[in-house]
Amino acid sequence: MYKDLLAPMIHAGGDLHALDCAARYAAMFGARLTALESINLPVPTPGPWGMVPSSAMNEVYDILRSEAGVRSERYRERLAAHDIASHVRVVESLFVNPDVTAAEHARYADLVVIGSCSEGSAELPVVRTYFSSLLLGSGRPVLVIPRDWKMEPLRRAVIGWRPTREATRAVHDALPLLHLAEQVDVVEAGPRGEPLGDGDQPGADIAAHLSRHGLTVRVDVHEQYQEAVASALLRHCAQVKAQLLVVGGYGHSRLREWALGGTTRELLEFGNVPILFSH
CATH class of the missing domain: 3.40.50.620 (HUPs)
Incomplete structure (x- = not known):
């Protein structure tokens, strides 16, 4: 029985649809659903005295964190429409890619749910990168939801x-x-x-x-x-x-x-x- 579901937000067009489907699967199993929002923080540029954070870089970080906060609130509002236990987790990726961070967090879930993209979409490399890291690096099953899939009972x-x-x-x-x-x-x-x-x-x-x-x-x-x-x-x-x-x-x-x-x-x-x- 699934008790913990994870829906990594990969910043592609299928995210919200996959989140809605994950919520419905969570309701079927009485499971807790976590939406994972990753902030990809760029690594500071090395200078003459090594890796020293600059005020400009701190401003970039603040902007990225603010944008992630806006997206996270949108996920919370969407999850509130479902009668399930849910949580939005915000994590920062500085020295590793966000897809690797997602795989690390997926190890504490029973099932990972992500969205796919339309055939030939420019988003395919992003979807493939996350999918590969989750499949090969998490040790957990990955459920991929087509972007235009209409959820129905599993017959x-x-x-x-x-x-x-x-x-x-x-x-x-x-x-x-x-x-x-x-x-x-x-x-x-x-x-x-x-x-x-x-x-x-x-x-x-x-x-x-x-x-x-x-x-x-x-x-x-x-x-x-x-x-x-x-x-x-x-x-x-x-x-x-x-x-x-x-x-x-x-x-x-x-x-x-x-x-x-x-x-x-x-x-x-x-x-x-x-x-x-x-x-």
């Missing part, structure tokens, strides 16, 4: 299943949400028969496991070599009118956003349904 959930550590982590991180669904589809997308010792029917095995958790599960296999895995998963979600997709998120922490796996990157950019990623 159908889809799991993009491959027998990997990341996918297994995602399934178990998503269990509180999966229990809200009337039906869960386990979708095996991509080539099968790889010699990984996973058995002939890894989808059936995870479905049997989830059924013992009280879930109603069916397995769907997409052996389509010509279609990208992300496309197959999103197409299935559209066909069954799913309200949630659960997948493992792949990448390498050393390279951050530039090393997200192809499927992870495509789902982040083109996803039109809430997607829970775990790493």
Whole structure:
């Protein structure tokens, strides 16, 4: 059960919508929601006597803190419309990037909720940077909400299943949400028969496991070599009118956003349904 949700404000167009959706998820679980506002303070320029803060830099800090205060008040007003326990936390990032600060605070939450952006948006690099840091650096699941998503009851959930550590982590991180669904589809997308010792029917095995958790599960296999895995998963979600997709998120922490796996990157950019990623 989720008891602590975190919604980092990444200063992109999807922030407020993601905050509203996070509040509704918090209401479902009786959870506390924290909106995280990060202030990115520029590092003082070194001078002849080292790093000495100047009065001009202090004025810049005051302006940034004032702007953050205005945004924070807007978040409080928005959260007040929901009957949940909520808090707006303001943190300052001086010697680390704000996305790294967000990942550090996410370690004390059960679920992180962020907004995505429209396909081809100029905000995509910002969203990708925060998403990568949260996914690879926090150890917590990240739920990405499409900017134009209309919140509705969770009736159908889809799991993009491959027998990997990341996918297994995602399934178990998503269990509180999966229990809200009337039906869960386990979708095996991509080539099968790889010699990984996973058995002939890894989808059936995870479905049997989830059924013992009280879930109603069916397995769907997409052996389509010509279609990208992300496309197959999103197409299935559209066909069954799913309200949630659960997948493992792949990448390498050393390279951050530039090393997200192809499927992870495509789902982040083109996803039109809430997607829970775990790493």
